[in-house]
Amino acid sequence: MKTVLKISLLAATTLAGTPLYAQSQADAGYEAAADENVIIVTARKKEETLLDAPLAVSVVGEQELDQAGFTDITEITKVTPGAFVEAGGQNTNGFARINSTPRFRGISVLSGNPLQQTASVFLDGVYLSGGVETIGVNELQRVEVIKGPQSALFGRNTFAGAINYVTKDPSKEFRVHLNATAATRDEYSIAAGVEGPIMDGLSFRVGGSYSDKQGHYDNVAVAGQRLGDEQQWSINGTLLIEPSDRFRLKLRASYQEIDDGPAAAVASYGTAYHNYGGFLLNPDGTVDLNDSVQPAPLDGTRTESVYRGQIRMPTAAEIGLNSSFADIQAFRGFLNDARYDPTDAIFDFKYNPTNVDEFGLNLDALRLSAAGSVDLTDNIEFSFLGGYNKENFGFFADFDTSPDASFTGFTARETEDYTIEGRLSGSFLDDSLNISAGASYVDIDIAELGGVANFFSFPIFFDDIFRSTPFTSGAKTLGIFGSIDYEFNDQFSITLEGRYQEDEIRAGDVNAGLATPISPAKITAFLPRATLRYQPTNYTTLYATYSRGNLPGGFNPEVAELDAAQLAELTSKAPGASPVFGEEKLTNYEIGWKQQHPDGIFAFNMAAFYMQRSDEIYTSIVTIADTLPNAPNPLRTVNFVSNGATSDIYGIEFDAALNISENFSMQGSFAYIHSTIASFPEIGGTGDFGDIFGSAADVAGQEAPRFPPITISLGTTYEDNIDAFGDMFDRWFFRTDLFFTGEYYVSNANVARVQPATDVNLRLGLRGESYGLELFATNLFNETAPTTAQNFADTSFGTRTLPGGFFDFSREGSRVGLRDKRQFGIRLSATFK
Template structure:
C-alpha cells in the first residue's frame, strides 16, 4: 500500500465519520447504552464472564444491536467490521478450500484446516460456518491471537465465538422482511418468553433467505451466485432453582445454491515467466525451461463468467447442497461455597455436496467435480470455576472431541447424460479425529492493580485416515474403506498474561502464548491412478503426511475509556514466531488411465518452513451525543523466513536443469525467504458511523455508513500476482418507531470489483512437455508431461439496493 493510497483511504474514512457526525453535539445524548459503552459488554473469551475492558486479550465484540443496525448477514460481514480479521468466501459457500481461509493477524492458510476456529456458545463448529444465521445472537466475539490454551485445536491464530440469545422473562418477538435487487428476499423472525414462569423459557426462530445471483451466466442458464438458505432453531432454558440452569439448543440449516461466480484467467493471458517453446511433439509444446508460465500484477475478475447449469441440472444436481444439524446441552450449577460447575454436551452432523465446473467457460461437454461427504462430531466438556471475588482464582476442565467422516459419493467427470462417468460411485470413509484434553487457569491479584494469570492445556490428538474405495456406478453397495493410517500428537499449550490497572478506566496488558495446529494426512491419489509405481512411491514418501505447526505469540496492549462512553479504545501490538508452517504445493502427476499422455494435479499440504509476523491494531469506538461510531486499523507484516518451494524453482528456471544437477547455470534453488504470506492483506481499515435524529417523541431517523478497506492480497508465495486493493462502502437509512422500523440500504456503493479469492490451477486444455532430470514421456527421455498455468477468480457481490421492514412485539 503506497503512502498516497493510505492517505486517500484514511481521508475517506475520516470524512465519512465527520460527515455523519456534523452538528451532532447539539443533540441529546444517545440512549442506546449497549452500543454506547462497549466496555460494559460481558464476554466469555476465557471460559468465564468478564467485561470487555478487563479481559487481557484483544477482542472485538459485535452486539445484537450492531448486527441489526448494520444489516450483517454472514461471517464475511463480521470480518468487514473487525480489525485484523479477513474472511473471503472464495467459491460461493463451498465447504473447505478457498472458503476455509480465515486470516487473523496475517496468519493465512491455503489448504489444510483453518488457522482460526469457529464456535457457537463455546462449541467447536467442524463444518462450514458460511451459512450460519446472525439474527439469533446476543453477540459475536472475535478473539485475536492464539486461543489454544482454553479453546483447543484449530485456534492458534484466534477464535470466533457466536453467543446465542437467551429467552427473557417476558413474551416478545420480532419479524423482519427484506427485498432487494438481484431477486434477493428474506423473511426472518423469532418469538421467546416464559413457558412456565420462573422455571422454563423457550425460543423458536426461523429464517428463509434467497438471492438470485448477480453475474450473467455466459452458458445461458441462471445467474451466477444464486443462494438459498433455510434456518430453523430453538432454545429451551430450564431454571428450576436459582442454583441450576440448563440450556438446550437445537438448529437446522439447509443450503441450496446454484453455480457460483468464478472464472478462469486463461493461459493465453499469462504475461511473465513463459515457457521457452522450441518445438512440438504430436501437437504438444516442447519447452527448454521448466516454467509453465505465470501472471504478474493485479488480476481482475473476467468480463465473462460461466457455469454450465443446464448440463449439471440434467444430472440432477445444483451447485452446493448442504444440510446441517446442531444440538447442545449446557448445564450450570452454582454451588453454595461460591464454586460453579459447567457441563456442555454437543452433537452436530452435516451432509454436503460440492460441485465445481472445471471447464470455466460455456461448454456442451463440461468437466464436473461432484462429491458428497458426510460428517458428525460429538464433544463433552466439564469445568469447575472457583469463586471470582477471591485474590486467588482458578478454573479447571476436561474436554473430549470426536469427529467422524461417513458415507459419500463421487460423480465427477466429463458431462455425459447417460455415461458411467457421471453416475454416483458410492464410498464409505473411516477418517476420524479424536481429541482428549485437560486445561486450567490460575489467576492472582499480586497487588490491588496488578493481576497475573497462567493458562495451560495438555491435549492428545489422534488422527485417522483411510483410503476411500469407489463402488461401481449406480451401485447401492458402499465398498469398505482400506489402508487405515493413524498419527498421534501430544501438545502442551501455555499462555501467561499480566494486567495492570493504571486507573479505573485504563488497563495495560501483556501476554505470551503458544499455539499449534495438528498435522495430518494428505489424500494422496490411489496407486491405480499413477502411470508407474515409481511416481506413486515418490508421492507416498514425500506427500503422504504433514507435521504439526506451532507459534509463539507475544502481545502488549492498552484498553481504556473516558468514563462517559464518548471514547473507548483498544490498542495492541504483537510479534508471532511461526514454525513448520503448512502451505500448499500443487503437484502434477501422470495418470495410468491415459497411458501416460495426460495428467492432473494433486494439492499437497507441506510444512513449508518458518515465518515471522509483527503488527498492531487500533480500535476506537463510542458515542458523541446522537452519533455512534467505531474506527479500526490493523497492520500485519507477515513474512516467510524459510521456505523452499520446488514450484518456485521451476517457475524461475531459465536453463531447464534443476538446482544441483550437472550443467545447472542459473543457480535457482526455490528459496522464498523474505516474501509475504499469501491470501492476507497487510493493511485493513474499518469505519462505521450511525447518526440518529428524533423526529417525534416516539420516532427516530437514522443514517449509517460502514466502510472497509483491505490492501492487496498475494495469490501465492511467489508474490507475483495479487488481487489489488478493495474498498467496500455500505449505506443504510431509515426510521425507528420503537416496535417497528423501516430502512433502505445500498451495499457496495463504490462498485468494488476486487476478486474475493484467486487460486492457482493448470489449464488442462494446453498440455506442455518440460525438462525433467528423472522422468520420461513415452519416447522422450527427461521430459515431464504437464500443462500451462491458469488461475481461477471469484467475483464479489455487486452493488445492491434494498429495503427492510421489521416489527417487534
C-alpha cells in the same frame, strides 16, 4: 442498570477485550457510557468489564449485527482487525458456500479438510467442524472474534484464532419478532421468532428464517441461468431452565437446508494473460501469441506460464460456466460402467451424483447443544456443555470455471462431531485468586467423495480421484486444561493457563497394503499461555501475553510402505521423513493497550504482536532405489509431507469508537500484518513458487498468500429524535460504512495479485420501541474487485498446446469469486409484546 453479557462456557476464561462495535450510540449514550451500559463478563468467575480482560478480541453485538446489516461471517470480519474470510474460497472442485475458513494474522491455510484448519468456529461454545458461512445472524446475541493462538483453553484447530457465535437467550416476557427485507436484483428474506416464559424458571424461544437471492451475473454458457443464486431456510428452538439463581441449563436445536445455484465464480483465463514465465513479450509489452503456443521456458528458472500483476476481471462475455443438466447427464454416463455397482458406498451419501439434478450447493445441517452451570457453593461453580453436529452436502461444479466445455466435478461430504466438556471454577482470597480446571473431548468423523470428468477429444474419467469407496478420516481430541489468575493488588495481575492435549487422528484406507498400520496415530502437546496485566487507572488496561498453539499432523502412506533399506535411503536424503508427520507450532508474543474516556467520549484497543510459525509442513518428492524384486524401474519416487519450514509474522491491530456528540458517533478499525516465509528445507517442494521459478530458487522471503496485509473499516452514525410519526417511530438515523481490503497475492509465487477493494454501504431509517423502517444501499460505488482468488491451471481452449489437443497444465490462471453488484433495498421490523 448494567447490561450483563455472559461469555459462553467453553470460552469463559479466554474471551476479553473492549467491544467497540458492541458499544453503539444506542448502547452507550454520550454521557452515560461509562456507568449505565458497561458490558460485563464473568470470564474469570467474577464480574469484570471487557476493558479489564487482557486479550485481543472483537465483539460484534446484537444491535451492531442488526444496524450494520451483517448477514454472515465474511461481512462480520470486515470490522474485526486481524481476521479475514474469503467467501467460498477453499474448495478444490469448485466454489460453494462451504470451507470459508476464517484466517487470522496472516496464517494461511491451503486445505479444505476440517481437520487441518488453522482456526475454528464455535456455536455457544460447541466446536463446529462443518461450514461456517451458512450460519445466519438472526438468532445471534453476539459474535466474538478472538485473535492469536487459543489452544490453551479452546483446543483443537484454534492454532491462530477462534470465532464464537453466542445465540440469544429466551426473554422473560412474551414477544413476537418479525423482520423482512427486499432488495433489487430479486433478493428477499424473512425471519420470525416467538419467545417468552412457560412457567417460573422455564422460558422458550422458537424462530425460523427464509431467504432467496438471485445471482447478479448472467451465465453466457447456459441461456437464462444466473450465477450466484442462493436459497436457504432454517428453524431453531431454545429452552432456558433456571429454577433458581444457582442453576442454569440452556438447550438448543437448529436445522437448516440450502439449495444454491452455480456459484458466482469464473476463471481469469486466456493466453493473452500469461505474461510471466516461458513466454516472450512484444516491444509494446503485449504477449507474443505465436510464442505462447509453444513456450520455451528459461532453463532452471521459469517452468510454468502465469500472469503477473493485478488479476484481470473477466468481461461479461467471459462470465460463464458449463452448468446445464446435460453436463450432469454426461458426468453420470461415466458412472454407468462396470466399475460402479448400485451397492457401492458412494450411493449411501445423501447427496451423490445420481440424485443431485442441478449445479450448485445442496446442504443440510442439524445442530444440538446443551450448556449449563450450577453453583456448588458461594464461590465454586461447575459448568458443562455438550453438542452434536451433523452436516451433509453435495454439489456439481464447473471445475475449470470457464465457458469452455472442459471439466465437470462433483464433491460431497458428510461430517459428524460430538463435544463434551466439564469445568470446575472457584474464587478465593476475597476474589483475588481465581482457579479453573476442566476436561473436554471432541470426536469428528468425515466421509467425502469427489470426481472430475472431461468432455473433449475422447472422454476421460479420473477414477483414481472419484472412487467407488469414499475417503474417510477423523479425530478424537482429549484435553485437560486449567487456569490460575492472581491479582497482586488493584493494578497488577497475572494469569497462567495451559492445556494438555492428545489428538488421535485416523484415515480410513491409509493402512491398505501396509505390514504395520500407521492409523490411528496419536499426537500430544502441552499448550500454555501466560498474561501479565497492569491497570494504572480504572479506564486503562495494559497487558503482555505469551501463548502457543499447535496444528496436529497427518499420514504419509508412501513412506509407511518402504522397507528398512528404502527408509534409510529416504531419511539420508530427507531427514525427518516418517510415516506420520508431526504438528506445527505457533508462538505468539503480544502487547496490548485498551483505553476508555471516563465519560464515554472515546474508547480504543491496540495490539502489537510477533508470531513465529515453526515445524511448518511442506511437501516433497524424493527419488530412491526400488529394492523390490523384479521392479519394473530401478528407481521409485516417494511423495510425502514433513515438518521443517518457518514463517515470521508481525503486525498491529487497532479499533476505536468516538462519540463526537450526543447524536453523532464514529467507529473504525485498522490492521497491518506482515507474514513471510523465513526458512525452507532444500528438499521441500515449494508448490506454485517452485513450479514457476524452478526447484533451485529460494522461497525464503515470499509473502504469505491469500491474506490482505492492510484492512480498514470506518463507520459513522447520526441519530436524532423525531416526533412526526407518533408512537410508531421516535428516532431517525443515517449510517455509513466503508470497508477497505488491500491487495494480496494469490499464491506463494507472489506474482498474481488480487486488487484492493472498497465497499461503501448507506442506511437511512426510522426506529421506535416496536417498529423499524430502513432504506439501504450496499456496494454503493459498484466495486468489482474479486471476493477471492485461487491459483489454478488454465484449462481454457485457448491455452492448449495445439488446437484440438490436450491441455498444457503448466499454464496457470486464477479462479475468482465475483462480488455482488450495487443493490438498493428496504427492511421492515416489528416486535409485539
